[in-house]
Amino acid sequence: MTQGMGGFGSLKSLQIIGDAEQPLAAPVGQPVAVAPDEGRTEAKVIIVGSGPAGLTAAIYAARANLAPIVLGGYEAGGQLMITSEVENFPGFPEGIQGPELMDRMRAQAARFGALLVDVDVERVDFSARPFRLWAAGVEYTAQSVIVASGASAIxxxxxxxxxxxxxxxxxxxxxxxxxxxxxxxxxxxxxxxxxxxxxxxxxxxxxxxxxxxxxxxxxxxxxxxxxxxxxxxxxxxxxxxxxxxxxxxxxxxxxxxxxxxxxxxxxxxxxxxAIGHRPNTGVFRDWLEVDPKGYLTVHGETATRVDGVFVAGDVRDHRYRQAVTAAGDGCRAAIDAERWLAEHELAERATASAW
Ligand SMILES: Cc1cc2nc3c(=O)[nH]c(=O)nc-3n(C[C@H](O)[C@H](O)[C@H](O)COP(=O)(O)OP(=O)(O)OC[C@H]3O[C@@H](n4cnc5c(N)ncnc54)[C@H](O)[C@@H]3O)c2cc1C
Known part of the structure; x- marks a missing residue:
């Protein structure tokens, strides 16, 4: 799938422009707040992937005033978009449909100012900061990156x-x-x-x-x-x-x-x-380490060998592979990214209450 240069008018799927002033009002399952894209391509933090890991990272980063851009991929919403009933995500005693859960996460991220663009990142350059990422003919730059590109069941x-x-x-x-x-x-x-x-x-x-x-x-x-x-x-x-x-x-x-x-x-x-999973690491392989099973390797909690690049969710986890663990990981990566930015004086320090 190719996209036009420069703008996002032809994007296949939903784009959401976050607006911190806007209440979470759209019915679940509907676009939250669709506005003409403002063409923002620079961010303190860019998140790759819009599954539970990427969207949780987006909620935390947005609430820390980092105005993240989420390059969410053509499979926006991730693996839960192809499942029906999710009965083990806390907070939904009656269960919830996978796509509905993801719509809610998208709405929550957009509400706090995350810009969601449903395009696949095709190439990255992590050799220097700001990091550069290309998607649908557009170059994005970011001081830090959270890779949450998930894995696909084979x-x-x-x-x-x-x-x-x-x-x-x-x-x-x-x-x-x-x-x-x-x-x-x-x-x-x-x-x-x-x-x-x-x-x-x-x-x-x-x-x-x-x-x-x-x-x-x-x-x-x-x-x-x-x-x-x-x-x-x-x-x-x-x-x-x-x-x-x-x-x-x-x-x-x-x-x-x-x-x-x-x-x-x-x-x-x-x-x-049960014939395996394929982590979505293709575009990062020249820059980030992978383990023998092809999953991204972390150094410490969520950091990678590239200072300022963090990972979260199934792309680094072949053991738990659950929405709640991916979401937890997204939270950790966003907190780590914010602290890293603050230490490098690249971001206003978020107030403790922002988390
Ligand atoms: C059929 C099925 C049913 C499941 N049911 C449950 C359940 O009931 N409960 C539960 O807890 N877990 C369930 N899981 C597991 C759960 O879906 C995953 O653990 C979880 O979605 C992982 O989240 P993630 O954000 O790490 O990655 P994913 O959900 O895999 O999301 C990855 C995201 O990255 C994007 N992406 C990939 N490559 C690129 C790229 N190059 N550029 C930009 N974006 C990219 C994709 O578009 C997608 O948005 C189920 C999984 C499947 C397959």
Missing amino acids: WLDIESETRLRGRGVSACATCDGFFFRDRKVIVVGGGDSALEEALFLTNFASEVVMVHRRDQFRGSRIMQGRALAHPKIRVAWNSQVVEVLGDQKVTGVRLRDTVTGDERDEPADGVFV
């Missing part, structure tokens, strides 16, 4: 899986396992994450069938031992999912034997795809 990439996402197909047992109490579920994958997901799902499901392409797991011996010994877990070796069955909701999977090519149907109520 899917099987078959049509039926995409169609039934949120209707029995999931990539997160911690998030959705609870919905499968006394149901039979499939877990696709053979690494440590798949084994962990399968074991977690035994807390709810009546039966967990692990589908793996090979005749042995890749995961650690300890995890393998626990999974193979569990009375609720069964393994379909040498099998791959060629179709997720079901019209409005999952009813099973069609499996192909990777040795014989034979196909058979396995009935189930849910399918958990």
Whole structure:
């Protein structure tokens, strides 16, 4: 997707210009405050990503008078935009739809003066300050940057899986396992994450069938031992999912034997795809360190090896991968960025009450 030079009139998705005077009045799910873009391209802090980490960082940075720019990406709102019910985010006892939760976070960030622009950052130059970032043909500059570009679940990439996402197909047992109490579920994958997901799902499901392409797991011996010994877990070796069955909701999977090519149907109520996540680090790789799994490495709390560049959320976290931990991380990165700016006399010191 390309954008016109200089302005943002042609942006695909919602832009929000923050206005600290404006109350949070727009109905949830609607644009909050859409105004012609003022073309601001310089900021004390630029936040890359508009998932829970990026938007929480934006709320904190905006309330510290830093008037952040959020370059939120074409997948504005992040991973929760593709989920339905979120039941574990504190403060919503009845649960909340993922897109609605993200709309609320956007509204909150805009209310305090964050400028939200839904474009992907294509290139950065962190060699000197101000840091430079390019997105949709526009150059942005910032004294500090918070990278909150998240991670994407790797899917099987078959049509039926995409169609039934949120209707029995999931990539997160911690998030959705609870919905499968006394149901039979499939877990696709053979690494440590798949084994962990399968074991977690035994807390709810009546039966967990692990589908793996090979005749042995890749995961650690300890995890393998626990999974193979569990009375609720069964393994379909040498099998791959060629179709997720079901019209409005999952009813099973069609499996192909990777040795014989034979196909058979396995009935189930849910399918958990656990074949990995891909952190969105491409544009930062020349500047920031990544760990062996490709996640950004932090030095201390949220700092990176580039002074003034901070990270938050799933782009650095392959362990917890939750909205609430990403949001917490966004808060920490914003506080660290504000303190760093103040120490370098690049920002007015926020008052304690701003946090
Ligand atoms: C199907 C599903 C259901 C889930 N359910 C739950 C749940 O019930 N409860 C829960 O706590 N967690 C849930 N999660 C996990 C949760 O969504 C993530 O942990 C959380 O969204 C991570 O937040 P984040 O801000 O770090 O990253 P993300 O949400 O991944 O957001 C990343 C952001 O970065 C942007 N971006 C990426 N690259 C660029 C770039 N080059 N330039 C600019 N922007 C960029 C994207 O557009 C996006 O806005 C679920 C995840 C999935 C996939």
